[in-house]
Structures are given as structure tokens and as C-alpha cells.
Amino acid sequence: xxxxxxxxxxxxxxxxxxxxxxxxxxxxxxxxxxxxxxxxxxxxxxxxxxxxxxxxxxxxxxxxxxxxxxxxxxxxxxxxxxxxxxxxxxxxxxxxxxxxxxxxxxxx
Amino acid sequence: xxxxxxxxxxxxxxxxxxxxxxxxxxxxxxxxxxxxxxxxxxxxxxxxxxxxxxxxxxxxxxxxxxxxxxxxxxxxxxxxxxxxxxxxxxxxxxxxxxxxxxxxxxxxxxxxxxxxxxxxxxxxxxxxxxxxxxxxxxxxxxxxxxxxxxxxxxxxxxxxxxxxxxxxxxxxxxxxxxxxxxxxxxxxxxxxxxxxxxxxxxxxxxxxxxxxxxxxxxxxxxxxxxxxxxxxxxxxxxxxxxxxxxxxxxxxxxxxxxxxxxxxxxxxxxxxxxxxxxxxxxxxxxxxxxxxxxxxxxxxxxxxxxxxxxxxxxxxxxxxxxxxxxxxxxxxxxxxxxxxxxxxxxxxxxxxxxxxxxxxxxxxxxxxxxxxxxxxxxxxxxxxxxxxxxxxxxxxxxxxxxxxxxxxxxxxxxxxxxxxxxxxxxxxxxxxxxxxxxxxxxxxxxxxxxxxxxxxxxxxxxxxxxxxxxxxxxxxxxxxxxxxxxxxxxxxxxxxxxxxxxxxxxxxxxxxxxxxxxxxxxxxxxxxxxxxxxxxxxxxxxxxxxxxxxxxxxxxxxxxxxxxxxxxxxxxxxxxxxxxxxxxxxxxxxxxxxxxxxxxxxxxxxxxxxxxxxxxxxxxxxxxxxxxxxxxxxxxxxxxxxxxxxxxxxxxxxxxxxxxxxxxxxxxxxxxxxxxxxxxxxxxxxxxxxxxxxxxxxxxxxxxxxxxxxxxxxxxxxxxxxxxxxxxxxxxxxxxxxxxxxxxxxxxxxxxxxxxxxxxxxxxxxxxxxxxxxxxxxxxxxxxxxxxxxxxxxxxxxxxxxxxxxxxxxxxxxxxxxxxxxxxxxxxxxxxxxxxxxxxxxxxxxxxxxxxxxxxxxxxxxxxx
Numbered sequence: 001x002x003x004x005x006x007x008x009x010x011x012x013x014x015x016x017x018x019x020x021x022x023x024x025x026x027x028x029x030x031x032x033x034x035x036x037x038x039x040x041x042x043x044x045x046x047x048x049x050x051x052x053x054x055x056x057x058x059x060x061x062x063x064x065x066x067x068x069x070x071x072x073x074x075x076x077x078x079x080x081x082x083x084x085x086x087x088x089x090x091x092x093x094x095x096x097x098x099x100x101x102x103x104x105x106x107x108x
Numbered sequence: 109x110x111x112x113x114x115x116x117x118x119x120x121x122x123x124x125x126x127x128x129x130x131x132x133x134x135x136x137x138x139x140x141x142x143x144x145x146x147x148x149x150x151x152x153x154x155x156x157x158x159x160x161x162x163x164x165x166x167x168x169x170x171x172x173x174x175x176x177x178x179x180x181x182x183x184x185x186x187x188x189x190x191x192x193x194x195x196x197x198x199x200x201x202x203x204x205x206x207x208x209x210x211x212x213x214x215x216x217x218x219x220x221x222x223x224x225x226x227x228x229x230x231x232x233x234x235x236x237x238x239x240x241x242x243x244x245x246x247x248x249x250x251x252x253x254x255x256x257x258x259x260x261x262x263x264x265x266x267x268x269x270x271x272x273x274x275x276x277x278x279x280x281x282x283x284x285x286x287x288x289x290x291x292x293x294x295x296x297x298x299x300x301x302x303x304x305x306x307x308x309x310x311x312x313x314x315x316x317x318x319x320x321x322x323x324x325x326x327x328x329x330x331x332x333x334x335x336x337x338x339x340x341x342x343x344x345x346x347x348x349x350x351x352x353x354x355x356x357x358x359x360x361x362x363x364x365x366x367x368x369x370x371x372x373x374x375x376x377x378x379x380x381x382x383x384x385x386x387x388x389x390x391x392x393x394x395x396x397x398x399x400x401x402x403x404x405x406x407x408x409x410x411x412x413x414x415x416x417x418x419x420x421x422x423x424x425x426x427x428x429x430x431x432x433x434x435x436x437x438x439x440x441x442x443x444x445x446x447x448x449x450x451x452x453x454x455x456x457x458x459x460x461x462x463x464x465x466x467x468x469x470x471x472x473x474x475x476x477x478x479x480x481x482x483x484x485x486x487x488x489x490x491x492x493x494x495x496x497x498x499x500x501x502x503x504x505x506x507x508x509x510x511x512x513x514x515x516x517x518x519x520x521x522x523x524x525x526x527x528x529x530x531x532x533x534x535x536x537x538x539x540x541x542x543x544x545x546x547x548x549x550x551x552x553x554x555x556x557x558x559x560x561x562x563x564x565x566x567x568x569x570x571x572x573x574x575x576x577x578x579x580x581x582x583x584x585x586x587x588x589x590x591x592x593x594x595x596x597x598x599x600x601x602x603x604x605x606x607x608x609x610x611x612x613x614x615x616x617x618x619x620x621x622x623x624x625x626x627x628x629x630x631x632x633x634x635x636x637x638x639x640x641x642x643x644x645x646x647x648x649x650x651x652x653x654x655x656x657x658x659x660x661x662x663x664x665x666x667x668x669x670x671x672x673x674x675x676x677x678x679x680x681x682x683x684x685x686x687x688x689x690x691x692x693x694x695x696x697x698x699x700x701x702x703x704x705x706x707x708x709x710x711x712x713x714x715x716x717x718x719x720x721x722x723x724x725x726x727x728x729x730x731x732x733x734x735x736x737x738x739x740x741x742x743x744x745x746x747x748x749x750x751x752x753x754x755x756x757x758x759x760x761x762x763x764x765x766x767x768x769x770x771x772x773x774x775x776x777x778x779x780x781x782x783x784x785x786x787x788x789x790x791x792x793x794x795x796x797x798x799x800x801x802x803x804x805x806x807x808x809x810x811x812x813x814x815x816x817x818x819x820x821x822x823x824x825x826x827x828x829x830x831x832x833x834x835x836x837x838x839x840x841x842x843x844x845x846x847x848x849x850x851x852x853x854x855x856x857x858x859x860x861x862x863x864x865x866x867x868x869x870x871x872x873x874x875x876x877x878x879x880x881x882x883x884x885x886x887x888x889x890x891x892x893x894x895x896x897x898x899x900x901x902x903x904x905x906x907x908x909x910x911x912x913x914x915x916x917x918x919x920x921x922x923x924x925x926x927x928x929x930x931x932x933x934x935x936x937x938x939x940x941x942x943x944x945x946x947x948x949x950x951x952x953x954x955x956x957x958x959x960x961x962x963x964x965x966x967x968x969x970x971x972x973x
């Protein structure tokens with residue numbers, strides 16, 4: 001059973017943290033959402049969501065390296081925790097269960 | 109750089125632990141946007157992105173700052189602050205005592221103000237209770253007064269459905285002799301009221317049922333302490349007592365004991381008697397022209413005052429043919445104390461104006477004290493600059509320095525606050541006596557402690573914030589290299605603050621002087637009658653029928669030189685009328701004449717000057733009992749060419765004018781002379797007092813004991829009571845004298861605080877100029893010229909303050925004086941004297957310092973260079 005529920009945007013961000021692995025930090029996630037999902041997103045929204053996910057224990061963070069284009073500021077790299085992974089899986093299963101209930105339309 | 113500004117904005121609201129990554133991400137985005145859109149748009153986007161970060165999800169992520177480190181720092185700040193305070197004893201003393209004086213003064217004033225605001229606010233239905241007022245056009249002016257006909261309350265109750273209850277209430281100060289067993293007390297502190305009074309207002313009742321207390325006309329309700337006076341420790345409730353008045357005695361049953369009335373109510377009575385009692389004696393007051401009682405009305409829930417006032421406007425017109433010019437309106441009970449002055453029919457403030465002045469006074473006292481703190485702290489910058497520099501070099505952040513300085517100021521404020529609470533506690537009884545109020549500081553009440561603490565902290569922060577920001581802004585490089593900051597005596601803010609301080613002080617000095625002059629002027633006003641050896645006693649009990657014998661014996665034994673019965677003390681108003689008729693009276697004329705009744709030889713007893721005709725003299729002219737004497741003003745109003753022998757008509761009674769006396773001060777020395785008619789002795793019911801001109805040959809004490817003996821003989825039932833006319837006259841000034849005393853006290857406090865500040869300030873300013881003085885002396889400057897130089901720089905803002913604030917004072921004092929019919933005119937010399945006095949005080953304050961500074965050997969101040 002899923003005890004906590006994630007919003008749609010939270011789920012997207014969590015998925016991207018899982019997908020980007022070593023490269024999962026605020027600006028990169030925002031870029032991915034913009035380029036892959038073709039969706040306008042605000043940086044602050046991504047940050048707030050990341051903090052919230054961290055509060056829930058679904059991701060954890062460490063400081064990564066600094067680059068010149070970042071004005072010497074370090075990145076905060078997020079990695080998904082096993083709780084986060086379990087949550088993603090549980091959500092996916094739930095979706096599939098629901099999808100199975102939808103009468104399959106034949107594509108003609 | 110624009111970007112730096114955006115980042116600074118971010119840092120302002122963003123929690124520290126999130127700052128680095130967010131900044132990094134923002135800059136990364138900026139770099140991307142720079143390539144994509146060019147610099148201008150990228151910048152805009154950056155700023156916009158920063159602003160978007162100002163959202164609860166980010167801002168509320170501030171971690172609470174109570175880490176152990178912060179606690180250590182805070183305790184360290186306090187430790188350092190207390191060390192600094194102990195090291196600079198004089199500085200701490202000046203600061204703490206100045207603030208303590210200011211806070212104490214302000215606290216006393218604010219206790220007073222809050223007490224004033226609490227008047228009659230404790231009644232449960234206060235928002236539905238109103239007092240009825242009259243509004244009438246008289247001689248071209250709309251007058252308002254709150255004394256109404258007795259018949260008004262029952263009529264309102266009967267004819268208007270929105271009225272829940274309407275009652276009459278009257279305090280006539282009738283002389284009632286209370287008899288319970290052996291106890292006899294003469295009281296005037298009673299009131300007549302309708303039974304509804306006890307249920308309309310929320311006076312707590314200890315015994316008895318408020319709704320049923322006055323079912324019987326012969327019932328009486330006492331206050332707790334009055335019951336104790338009568339019955340001692342025995343139970344009073346349900347007992348009977350006897351009241352005797354003018355030779356009649358009545359039995360009353362005590363049907364209720366009220367808790368003593370709180371000090372914050374406008375009602376002042378010790379016992380209540382129902383109107384039904386008076387009316388059971390036969391007399392019903394149904395005359396609409398006789399304004400004699402106060403009327404209180406409680407409206408039913410949900411009725412608006414405006415619509416109801418519209419409904420009742422014509423009530424007098426409907427019932428009273430002669431009252432076509434009178435309108436009745438209701439005015440809220442909650443405004444009775446502070447907002448009950450009407451000017452031309454429109455509410456025009458009232459006591460609230462005094463309260464506002466007190467509030468301003470309180471705030472100014474605190475501000476003066478805070479200014480001291482600010483001035484002294486900034487002046488001390490020189491001394492603290494090295495400390496600041498060292499702290500900064502060793503890595504102190506600016507905010508931690510600010511914190512440290514704030515801790516110092518809070519510590520000083522708390523010290524002053526503790527002293528003030530102590531002082532308020534000790535001074536409150538004296539202050540209460542002074543202002544004739546009953547203020548309490550509830551020490552058991554958490555809210556008042558909370559307010560006190562909040563107030564003290566606020567003062568600490570307000571006074572401390574400017575010095576903290578100023579002192580923490582020093583750049584360590586300059587200070588350590590040049591051995592000090594460049595302080596000169598020129599600090600605009602500091603000078604401005606001194607201008608304000610001394611401006612306020614000069615305002616207070618002038619006010620005190622003007623009030624003093626005004627009192628002096630009024631006290632020396634020609635009274636028009638002789639108060640020496642003049643005494644009056646109440647005409648009570650058997651004295652009425654034994655009056656002639658009593659008078660004869662007084663004269664025979666040469667205790668008195670002249671004795672006259674009067675309707676009221678000459679210092680009290682008793683009755684007035686605008687319905688006197690005389691030959692040739694203009695039909696529109698509605699001037700009010702004061703009525704007073706005197707039986708025989710008034711000018712002999714009072715020493716009035718007869719300018720026309722003659723005095724009442726019953727021995728020669730028994731007909732004088734239906735005669736009348738006018739004062740000069742009354743004669744002027746009547747405009748009679750030959751007044752002697754003219755007949756005037758007062759509501760159906762005819763009187764013959766036999767004399768005119770010179771104007772004399774009646775009721776109050778503050779008022780203009782009103783037209784007065786002295787009526788003769790025909791109206792037997794009118795007399796209440798006996799004025800006795802004692803024989804000046806005798807010792808007053810001997811005369812009094814003779815008088816005591818005689819009243820005992822002719823009026824054995826009543827205790828002996830007497831008043832000196834001059835004492836009663838002087839009583840009229842009690843209020844004004846209180847004002848003077850309060851102004852003087854607060855003036856002294858303000859001057860003291862300001863001088864304290866000046867002393868501290870000049871000390872530091874001189875210290876900063878020690879080298880300059882040394883060089884001047886080496887180059888041949890004389891002690892006198894150096895003293896002049898130093899004094900001038902301190903005096904300049906003070907003189908400016910005096911010049912700027914004097915016109916303000918002139919306006920406000922003129923406004924105050926305008927409330928007096930007899931007033932002094934403001935003269936320039938008051939301002940000059942006040943200004944000179946203040947400058948002198950200032951010179952004395954800084955004199956020792958400047959003298960010492962000017963006298964120091966330049967070697968001592970210059971050898972360290």
C-alpha cells in the first residue's frame with residue numbers, strides 16, 4: 001500500500017532524480033523537464049519540490065562539484081532513496097492496475 | 109553589477125543553508141539565457157527567477173536559530189554588555205537614571221490614561237445605554253445640557269417601543285440625617301433613582317435583588333461602606349433606618365447592599381432612594397419646563413441611535429408649549445466621561461483633550477530619555493571604535509556586532525524598567541492623592557507585566573537600533589590606521605535630537621509659568637465680597653423654626669456681627685432661570701439669571717457694595733421679604749433706567765427691586781460675572797444655609813465653640829457642621845493647582861533628563877576635542893575663549909530648540925487660556941525668562957566640564973602624539 005501520495009509534479013521530479021543519477025540537481029532537472037516534457041517550469045518550483053521530497057525521505061542529497069558557469073557555487077546532488085524507489089514502483093503498479101481496468105480500445 | 113544586486117535580494121530572504129545551490133542554479137540558468145536571449149533579457153529573467161524564489165516553500169525553511177552556539181553568543185553579548193556598563197559607571201548611571209525617570213513618568217501617565225478610558229465601561233449593556241441631552245437655540249447659540257425633566261423618562265418608556273428601560277436619576281445633595289440607634293450621620297451623598305437603575309447598570313449587589321429592591325417606596329439601597337458606617341459590623345440588609353429632613357422623619361427598609369462603587373464610574377452615591385418615595389409624599393413632577401434630573405435610556409437590541417434620535421426629537425415640543433426651541437437627543441454612556449462637551453450643538457471633545465495632552469506628555473518623556481541614550485551612545489563612538497575594529501578584524505559579522513550593541517541597550521532599558529516599576533509602586537499612592545484618582549498597578553496581572561516587559565524591550569530596541577547600526581558600521585582599516593574615527597562635534601542627527609529635547613523642555617517650562625500666572629491672576633481677582641470671618645452652616649432640623657432665636661442670641665452674645673439665611677452657598681450654583689419678566693423685556697430675550705435667596709442684610713454679611721437703592725432690612729421694612737436686589741450685570745441686561753421700585757416677575761411670583769449691588773464673583777472665580785437676582789425672604793422653602801459674619805474682635809476658635817454650643821442648643825438632633833467661605837473659595841482652585849503641580853513635576857523630570865543627557869554629551873564631545881584644546885592653548889588661547897568656544901557648540905542646538913518650539917507653545921497656551929473667561933494675556937517676557945532659565949541650566953550643567961577642559965595642561969593632552 002502507498003501510505004503517502006505524491007502529486008503529479010512531485011512524481012515527475014522524483015522520476016528525474018532517479019533517472020539522472022549523478023547529475024540530478026535543481027537546474028539540470030528543470031532543464032530536463034523543459035526539453036523532454038516540453039513544459040514550462042520555474043526553477044523555484046523544482047527546488048521547493050526537491051526539498052519537500054527530501055523532507056519526506058524519498059531522496060537524499062550531497063554537495064557535488066562547483067563549476068565556473070555556476071559562479072563557483074557547489075551543486076546539491078540528489079539521489080533517490082530505497083523508500084523513494086519503492087514509492088515510484090508502487091505508484092507505477094497502481095497505475096498499471098488502473099490501466100488494466102480501462103476497456104482496451106482496438107486501434108483500427 | 110546588476111546580477112550582484114539580484115543575488116543580494118535572494119540572500120535577504122533565502123535561508124542560509126539553501127543559498128549556495130540556489131545561487132548556483134540561478135547563475136547556471138543566467139549563463140544559458142545569456143547565450144540564448146542576450147544580456148538584457150537574461151538579466152531580467154534572472155531577477156524574475158530570484159523573485160519567484162520568494163515563496164513560502166523557501167522562505168519558511170529558515171532553521172530556528174537556537175543552536176547552542178547562538179545561545180553562547182547571546183550570553184557572551186550580555187556578559188560583555190554588563191562588563192562595559194560596570195566599567196563606565198557614570199555613563200551607565202546617566203543612561204539608566206534618565207531612562208528610569210522617563211519611563212516612570214510615562215508609566216504613571218499611561219496608568220492614568222487607561223483609568224480614564226475605563227470609565228463606565230464595565231456595564232454589561234454599555235453599548236445600549238444612553239444619556240438624554242437637551243439641545244436648544246438660545247440667544248442665537250445652540251446650547252446643550254444633560255439635565256432633563258423628570259417626566260421625560262416615563263414618557264420615553266411609554267411612547268417609544270425601541271426603549272427597553274428609561275430611568276431618572278438625580279443627585280440633589282439634599283441634607284439627610286441618618287439615624288440608626290445612637291448613630292447619627294448627616295449625608296448629602298445620596299441619589300434618587302427609578303427602580304430600573306439597578307438592572308440597567310451593572311453595579312454589583314452584595315445583598316438583595318436588583319430587580320425587586322425598590323418595590324416598596326420606603327426602601328433604600330446602601331453601599332457596603334456606608335452600611336458599615338451606620339451599622340458597624342452588624343447585618344444591615346433588611347433592617348430599618350430613619351432619615352430626617354427639614355423636621356420630618358421617615359422610616360426606610362434596607363432592601364439592598366451594593367458593593368462600593370468602583371472609582372471608574374461617573375456615578376457617585378452612597379445610598380439610593382426611589383423616586384416613588386418622593387412621589388408618595390404627594391408631589392409628582394410632571395412639568396416639562398423643570399429640568400432637574402438626568403435621564404438614562406437603554407434601547408432594545410438592534411436599534412440604531414440615529415433613527416431613534418430622529419423619533420424623539422420633537423418630544424418636548426409636543427408636550428410643552430414654552431419649549432418649542434428644545435430638542436432631546438440621546439448620547440452614548442460610553443462617551444459620557446471623555447467626550448461630553450458640545451459646541452454649538454455639535455460634540456466637541458471634552459476631557460479627551462486633556463487625556464491626549466497627557467499621552468503626548470508621556471510619549472515625549474520617553475522620547476527625551478531615548479534621545480539621551482542615542483546621543484550618548486553615538487558620542488561614545490570614539491571610545492568604542494577600536495573595540496569594533498578589533499572585533500571585525502578577528503572575524504565578527506556586522507550582525508553580531510549589532511546584536512551586541514542591542515544587548516547593551518536592552519540591558520540598560522531592563523535596568524531602567526526594573527527601577528521604574530519600583531518607583532511606580534512607591535509613587536502611586538502619592539500620585540493618586542495628587543490627581544484625586546484611584547489608580548492601581550495590578551501586580552498579580554500577567555497582562556500588565558507583559559505590557560511592561562514589551563514596553564521596556566521596545567524602548568531598548570528603539571533607542572538601541574540607531575547606535576547599534578552606527579557603531580557597527582565602522583571600517584576597521586581606517587580606525588586602526590588612523591587611531592580613531594573622525595568625529596567632530598558636527599553630527600546633524602545628534603543636534604536635531606538635542607533641539608527636540610530642549611524644545612520640549614522649554615514648552616513645559618513656559619506652560620508651567622503660564623498656568624502659575626493664570627492661577628495667580630484668578631486668585632487675586634476682586635471677589636466683590638468679603639470672605640474674611642465669614643462662615644456658613646447648614647440650615648437643618650430645628651434651626652429652621654428656631655432661626656430667629658438663634659440669630660438673636662448670636663448677635664446678643666456678640667459672636668456675630670451679621671447673620672443672613674441664603675438658598676445656597678455663594679460658591680455654588682443653586683438655580684437659574686430664563687423666564688424672568690420685567691417691563692420693556694424683548695420677547696426673544698432668553699438670558700439666564702442666577703437665582704439666590706437671602707433674607708436680611710446681605711450686604712452687611714457679605715460686604716457687598718450697594719451702588720443704588722438699599723439693602724434688605726426686615727426690621728425697618730418688613731415688606732423687604734418680597735423685595736429683590738440686582739447685580740450690575742443683571743441691571744445691564746434688563747436695561748432699566750430707574751430700577752428702584754420696578755416689579756419683576758419670576759414664574760408668577762412678583763418681586764420689587766429695591767437695590768443694585770456691585771458685581772461680585774458668584775459660584776466660580778473662572779466664570780464671567782453672570783446676571784444675578786437676590787430675592788428676599790418670602791420664599792421660606794428656599795433656604796438651606798446660614799451665613800454668619802463672625803465678630804472680628806473675637807478669636808475664631810472661641811467664636812466656633814460658641815457657635816457649636818448654640819447650634820447644639822437650637823438644633824440638638826444634628827451634628828455641628830460649618831464651612832469657611834474663604835476655604836470654599838480657595839477650593840475652586842484645587843483642580844487648577846493640581847494641573848500646575850503635575851506640569852511642574854513633569855517639567856522638572858523633563859529638564860532633569862535633558863540636562864543629564866547634556867552632561868553626558870558634553871563630556872564626550874570635550875573628550876573628543878582634547879587635542880584641539882591643547883593646541884589652542886599652546887598657540888595662546890585663553891581659558892575664557894576656549895570655554896566660550898566649547899559652550900557655544902553645545903548651546904547652539906538648545907537655542908535653536910527654544911526658538912523653534914516657543915511659537916508652538918504660544919499657540920497651545922493661548923488655546924488653553926481661551927477656556928477661561930478671565931484670562932491673562934501672554935507676554936513675551938514669559939518666553940524670554942523661560943528661554944534664559946533653560947540656557948542658564950544648560951550652562952551650569954556643562955560649566956564644570958568646560959572649565960576643567962579649558963584648564964587642563966596642554967602637555968597632558970598632547971604628549972602622547
